[in-house]
Amino acid sequence: MSSRIAALILLCFLAACGGKSPPKNLNNACSIVDQRPKYLKAFKATEKKWGVPVYVQMAVIYQESKFDGDARTPHRYALGVIPMGRQSSAFGYAQALDGTWDDYKRAAGRPGASRKNIKDATDFMGWYMTRTEQKLGIPKTNVRDNYLAYHEGHSGYARGSYRSKSWLIGVANGLQTRSETYKRQLQACGKL
Secondary structure, three states, X not given: OOHHHHHHHHHHHHXXXXXXXXXXXOOOHHHHHHHOHHHHHHHHHHHHHHXXXXXXXXXXXXHHHOOOOOOEOOEEEEOOOEEEEEOOOOEOOOOEOHHHHHHHHHHHOOOOXXXXXXXXXXXXXXXXHHHHHHHHOXXXXXXXXXXXXXXXXXXXXXXXXXXXXXHHHHHHHHHHHHHHHHHHHHHHOOOO
Protein backbone atom coordinates (compact mmCIF):
# COMPACT_ATOMS: atom_id res chain seq x y z
CA MET A 1 0.00 0.00 0.00
CA SER A 2 1.38 3.37 -0.90
CA SER A 3 2.12 5.89 1.80
CA ARG A 4 -0.47 8.29 0.33
CA ILE A 5 -3.26 5.75 0.65
CA ALA A 6 -2.15 4.88 4.19
CA ALA A 7 -2.11 8.58 5.09
CA LEU A 8 -5.59 9.07 3.59
CA ILE A 9 -6.96 6.10 5.55
CA LEU A 10 -5.39 7.45 8.75
CA LEU A 11 -6.85 10.90 8.10
CA CYS A 12 -10.33 9.44 7.55
CA PHE A 13 -10.01 7.38 10.73
CA LEU A 14 -8.96 10.39 12.79
CA ALA A 15 -11.77 12.50 11.34
CA ALA A 16 -14.28 9.79 12.28
CA CYS A 17 -12.95 9.75 15.85
CA GLY A 18 -13.29 13.51 16.21
CA GLY A 19 -15.86 15.17 18.42
CA LYS A 20 -19.49 15.09 17.45
CA SER A 21 -21.17 18.24 16.38
CA PRO A 22 -23.93 19.46 18.69
CA PRO A 23 -27.41 18.00 18.17
CA LYS A 24 -29.73 19.66 15.70
CA ASN A 25 -32.83 21.59 16.83
CA LEU A 26 -31.70 22.72 20.26
CA ASN A 27 -35.15 24.16 20.89
CA ASN A 28 -36.62 20.65 21.20
CA ALA A 29 -35.52 18.62 24.22
CA CYS A 30 -36.95 15.39 22.78
CA SER A 31 -34.97 15.85 19.58
CA ILE A 32 -31.78 16.45 21.57
CA VAL A 33 -32.09 13.27 23.65
CA ASP A 34 -33.27 11.21 20.68
CA GLN A 35 -30.14 12.21 18.77
CA ARG A 36 -27.88 11.70 21.79
CA PRO A 37 -29.26 8.94 24.06
CA LYS A 38 -26.04 9.14 26.13
CA TYR A 39 -27.06 12.67 27.11
CA LEU A 40 -30.34 11.50 28.61
CA LYS A 41 -28.54 8.71 30.48
CA ALA A 42 -26.09 11.28 31.92
CA PHE A 43 -28.87 13.74 32.83
CA LYS A 44 -30.85 11.04 34.61
CA ALA A 45 -27.79 9.78 36.50
CA THR A 46 -27.12 13.31 37.75
CA GLU A 47 -30.76 13.80 38.69
CA LYS A 48 -30.67 10.55 40.70
CA LYS A 49 -27.34 11.35 42.39
CA TRP A 50 -27.71 15.09 43.03
CA GLY A 51 -31.43 15.87 42.62
CA VAL A 52 -31.00 18.36 39.76
CA PRO A 53 -33.86 17.84 37.28
CA VAL A 54 -33.02 16.79 33.71
CA TYR A 55 -34.63 19.91 32.22
CA VAL A 56 -32.61 22.21 34.52
CA GLN A 57 -29.35 20.59 33.41
CA MET A 58 -30.39 20.84 29.77
CA ALA A 59 -31.27 24.54 30.01
CA VAL A 60 -27.92 25.41 31.62
CA ILE A 61 -25.92 23.36 29.11
CA TYR A 62 -27.88 25.01 26.30
CA GLN A 63 -26.86 28.43 27.58
CA GLU A 64 -23.27 27.57 28.41
CA SER A 65 -22.21 25.58 25.34
CA LYS A 66 -25.15 24.90 23.05
CA PHE A 67 -24.37 21.22 23.71
CA ASP A 68 -20.84 21.53 22.27
CA GLY A 69 -18.30 19.60 24.34
CA ASP A 70 -15.45 21.58 22.78
CA ALA A 71 -16.95 25.01 23.51
CA ARG A 72 -14.54 27.72 24.67
CA THR A 73 -14.89 31.40 25.39
CA PRO A 74 -13.94 33.84 22.63
CA HIS A 75 -10.43 35.24 22.27
CA ARG A 76 -9.54 38.70 23.58
CA TYR A 77 -7.67 41.14 21.37
CA ALA A 78 -5.58 44.20 22.16
CA LEU A 79 -6.09 47.08 19.76
CA GLY A 80 -8.62 44.90 18.01
CA VAL A 81 -6.01 42.68 16.33
CA ILE A 82 -3.38 41.37 18.76
CA PRO A 83 -4.51 38.04 20.31
CA MET A 84 -4.38 38.13 24.12
CA GLY A 85 -5.78 34.69 25.00
CA ARG A 86 -9.30 33.65 25.84
CA GLN A 87 -11.75 35.63 27.96
CA SER A 88 -11.62 32.92 30.62
CA SER A 89 -10.60 29.31 31.16
CA ALA A 90 -14.23 28.13 30.81
CA PHE A 91 -14.41 25.01 28.67
CA GLY A 92 -16.66 22.11 27.69
CA TYR A 93 -20.36 21.40 28.01
CA ALA A 94 -20.70 23.11 31.39
CA GLN A 95 -18.16 25.90 30.69
CA ALA A 96 -16.48 25.17 34.01
CA LEU A 97 -13.48 27.34 34.91
CA ASP A 98 -10.14 25.61 35.52
CA GLY A 99 -10.08 26.32 39.26
CA THR A 100 -13.70 25.30 39.86
CA TRP A 101 -13.21 22.16 37.78
CA ASP A 102 -10.14 21.28 39.83
CA ASP A 103 -12.14 21.80 43.05
CA TYR A 104 -14.84 19.48 41.72
CA LYS A 105 -12.39 16.74 40.71
CA ARG A 106 -10.76 16.87 44.14
CA ALA A 107 -14.00 17.03 46.15
CA ALA A 108 -15.80 14.41 44.07
CA GLY A 109 -12.79 12.09 43.93
CA ARG A 110 -12.83 12.13 40.14
CA PRO A 111 -9.28 13.03 39.06
CA GLY A 112 -9.81 11.84 35.48
CA ALA A 113 -13.06 13.75 34.86
CA SER A 114 -13.19 15.63 31.56
CA ARG A 115 -15.16 18.76 30.74
CA LYS A 116 -15.65 17.29 27.23
CA ASN A 117 -17.52 14.29 28.64
CA ILE A 118 -21.27 14.85 29.06
CA LYS A 119 -21.47 12.51 32.07
CA ASP A 120 -18.66 14.35 33.85
CA ALA A 121 -20.09 17.76 32.91
CA THR A 122 -23.56 16.94 34.25
CA ASP A 123 -22.09 15.43 37.42
CA PHE A 124 -20.13 18.67 37.89
CA MET A 125 -23.35 20.68 37.51
CA GLY A 126 -25.07 18.49 40.08
CA TRP A 127 -22.16 18.94 42.49
CA TYR A 128 -22.08 22.71 41.94
CA MET A 129 -25.85 23.20 42.29
CA THR A 130 -25.86 21.08 45.44
CA ARG A 131 -23.21 23.40 46.90
CA THR A 132 -25.31 26.37 45.73
CA GLU A 133 -28.32 25.04 47.61
CA GLN A 134 -26.22 24.42 50.73
CA LYS A 135 -24.46 27.81 50.68
CA LEU A 136 -27.15 30.09 49.29
CA GLY A 137 -30.43 28.24 49.87
CA ILE A 138 -31.37 28.22 46.18
CA PRO A 139 -33.55 25.21 45.30
CA LYS A 140 -32.26 23.06 42.44
CA THR A 141 -35.46 23.67 40.49
CA ASN A 142 -34.88 27.46 40.49
CA VAL A 143 -33.01 27.73 37.19
CA ARG A 144 -32.89 31.51 37.20
CA ASP A 145 -31.06 31.95 40.49
CA ASN A 146 -28.97 28.80 40.06
CA TYR A 147 -27.71 30.20 36.78
CA LEU A 148 -26.91 33.58 38.33
CA ALA A 149 -24.92 31.80 41.07
CA TYR A 150 -23.30 29.56 38.44
CA HIS A 151 -22.25 32.54 36.33
CA GLU A 152 -21.17 34.85 39.13
CA GLY A 153 -19.87 32.24 41.56
CA HIS A 154 -21.25 31.74 45.05
CA SER A 155 -19.50 34.79 46.50
CA GLY A 156 -20.52 37.00 43.57
CA TYR A 157 -24.13 35.93 43.87
CA ALA A 158 -24.11 36.52 47.64
CA ARG A 159 -22.75 40.06 47.02
CA GLY A 160 -25.44 40.65 44.38
CA SER A 161 -22.93 41.29 41.57
CA TYR A 162 -25.54 40.21 39.02
CA ARG A 163 -27.85 43.11 39.95
CA SER A 164 -25.82 45.57 37.88
CA LYS A 165 -25.88 43.24 34.84
CA SER A 166 -29.29 43.58 33.24
CA TRP A 167 -28.15 41.46 30.29
CA LEU A 168 -27.32 38.56 32.67
CA ILE A 169 -30.67 38.84 34.44
CA GLY A 170 -32.32 38.67 31.01
CA VAL A 171 -30.35 35.52 30.16
CA ALA A 172 -31.29 33.94 33.50
CA ASN A 173 -34.98 34.77 33.00
CA GLY A 174 -34.80 33.24 29.52
CA LEU A 175 -33.26 30.10 30.97
CA GLN A 176 -36.13 29.73 33.40
CA THR A 177 -38.51 29.82 30.43
CA ARG A 178 -36.35 27.39 28.43
CA SER A 179 -36.24 24.90 31.31
CA GLU A 180 -40.04 25.00 31.60
CA THR A 181 -40.32 24.41 27.84
CA TYR A 182 -37.85 21.53 27.99
CA LYS A 183 -39.81 20.02 30.90
CA ARG A 184 -43.11 20.14 28.97
CA GLN A 185 -41.46 18.67 25.86
CA LEU A 186 -39.82 15.82 27.78
CA GLN A 187 -43.10 15.01 29.54
CA ALA A 188 -44.94 14.99 26.20
CA CYS A 189 -42.48 12.55 24.59
CA GLY A 190 -42.30 10.34 27.69
CA LYS A 191 -38.63 10.97 28.50
CA LEU A 192 -39.18 12.21 32.09
